[in-house]
Amino acid sequence: MSLPVLAKENILLNKEADTKEGAIKMTGQLLVDRGYVEPSYIDRMLEREELTSTYMGNFVAIPHGTEEGKASVKESGIAIIQVPNGVQFGEGNEVKLLIGIAGKGDEHLDILSQIAIVCSEEENVEKIVSATSTEEILEIFEEVN
Structure with missing residues (x-):
């Protein structure tokens, strides 16, 4: 079963992150939860x-x-998280x-x-x-293809 690279389930709206590390972990966890990567990929993201x-x-x-993190990737995918209040990087x-x-x-290059x-x-x-809906965000990315 092949997952779509970007689906509305891969988009989270109005999230909060206190730290850069927390933001990265949240993003990685979404990729894990959606089946794109093994949990160890989050550590490679922090590295x-x-x-x-x-x-x-x-x-x-x-x-x-x-x-090295590529070994933890099961499927190519994108996770999008909106943090309207911002987080410092x-x-x-x-x-x-x-x-x-x-x-x-x-595939990551494409x-x-x-x-x-x-x-x-x-x-x-x-x-x-x-954006107030995941569909709005999907549309913006689909216009590019």
Whole structure:
């Protein structure tokens, strides 16, 4: 059974995160709960963040695992978490949109390019952060395909 890369069940609205680590764990747990990754992938996501920040600017962070974490990926998938009140990802780097990714093989590169296209438009990020339904967010990502 193949899971869709992004489904409305992969999107959480109006969440709170006190710390960057808490935000990453929440994102990873959604990937675990939806069947994309093994629980150990969350540790690889935290390792990745220690190596280099996944903050991308424009209120967006894209937490993902290290190269070693690929062994924990069962299916390629995206988890999107809206954090309207923001969470700090380092000095002055406020994140309101977490996009967790897990990619089999090189599929993460395609996923990243799709996310980059959507999130490079500040207007799209604002729409996602203020969206009141998972369907609204899905539509924004589907318009890119």
